[in-house]
Amino acid sequence: MAVHIGLTQFLVVSAILFSLGLYGVITRKNAIxxxxxxxxxxxxxxxxxxxxxxxxxxxxxxxxxxVFVIILAAAEAAVLLAIVLNIFQQLNTVNVDEVDNLKN
Amino acid sequence: MNWYDITFYVFAILTVVSAVGVVFSRNIVYAAFSLLFAFFGVAALYVLLSADFLAITQILLYVGGILVLIVFGVMLTTRAQKVEVKRGILSVVPAVLIAGIIAGTLVGVLTTTKWPAANLSPYEETARPIGALLMTNFVLPFELASILLLVALIGAVIIARREKARRA
Structure with missing residues (x-):
């Protein structure tokens, strides 16, 4: 491993993290x-x-x-959790595939 | 292989392994704790990239704020009596395909691109220049962000406090 750490290594870590996050978003049932x-x-x-x-x-x-991205993430997490709590009160589930009231 | 490289590999591996734990863990509580280590690893990468202010912000806001919110959400939406581990998984094959294709493309492009050699500046504190930029070049996004935070705060409270009696 004679490769010195440069821009590429950081970007590769970021790409792996992005792909893992994308996989989680697609496969997970639970909204949280x-x-x-x-x-x-x-x-x-x-x-x-x-x-x-x-x-x-x-x-x-x-x-x-x-810094702005972190601020947006915080606001988004707060609003999403409020919505999830409300859905849980109304429908008694937080699974995204069971919340399909608008379908029919 | 100097100390910088070793530190990078340690924290990069910590971050990636924790992210794998977040995505593949069966138990939502374990996933939340893996997310904690992933956030810490990313903060360490910020330090290696000479972003001290962002590293502290990452720990304060992500670990201290967002993660606590997530754990509260887990606590409030998982029924206490029947602790059902939500192990639901949707559409694995397309997810593996999409994520794999994107990961392969990104890593391939990133590793084959010849990035211009950078002349690295020495480490210096970043809080002062970030504050100066926020008050000069980025003052409009700064104010918009404050309004957004206010709106999100009020909106979250109103949405979450909607009474149960109101549903039909």
């Missing part, structure tokens, strides 16, 4: 597990922003964008 997959995807995007800030020849704007 879907939220965990989304958080993984957002983290992967953030690693990309920060890695390009360090290795790209630019200023620190990427980290500022990453």
């Amino acid at each position: 597990m879907v939220l965990m997959g989304i958080e993984l995807i957002l983290n992967a995007a953030n690693i990309n922003f920060v890695a390009f800030t360090r290795y790209g020849a630019m200023n620190i704007s990427g980290q500022v964008v990453a």
Whole structure:
């Protein structure tokens, strides 16, 4: 392993994290597990922003964008959990495939 | 192989293994705890990338905020008496196909691309330049983010507090 750690290694970790999050979003039934997959995807995007800030020849704007991504993730988690709690009160389930009242 | 590389590999492997645990764990509580380690690993990667402010923010907001919210959600939506481990899994084959194709494409492109060599700046504190940028170039997104947080706060409270008696 003579390869020195550079931009590529960070981006590969981010790509793996993104794919795992995508897999979780697609396969999970429980809405909270879907939220965990989304958080993984957002983290992967953030690693990309920060890695390009360090290795790209630019200023620190990427980290500022990453701060905004974290803010959005927090707001999104709060709203999604409120919706999930409400669905659980109304329908007694949080499985995304059983909440199909609008189907028929 | 210097200490930087070793640290990177340790935390990258921690992050990826924890993410695998999040995605493949049968038990939702184990998944939440794996998510904790994944967030810590990502914070460590931020430190390696000279983003100290973001690393602290990651730990404060993700571990201290979002993860606590998720654990509360798990607690409130899993019936206490019959602890059913929600092991439902949907459509594995298309998911494996899509995620695998995307992962393969991304990793292939990333490893074959010749990235321009970077002249790395030495580590320096980032809180001050980030704050300066937030107040100058990014002041409109900053204000929008504060409004968004307010809207999300009020909206979440209203949605979550809708009374049970109101349903027909």
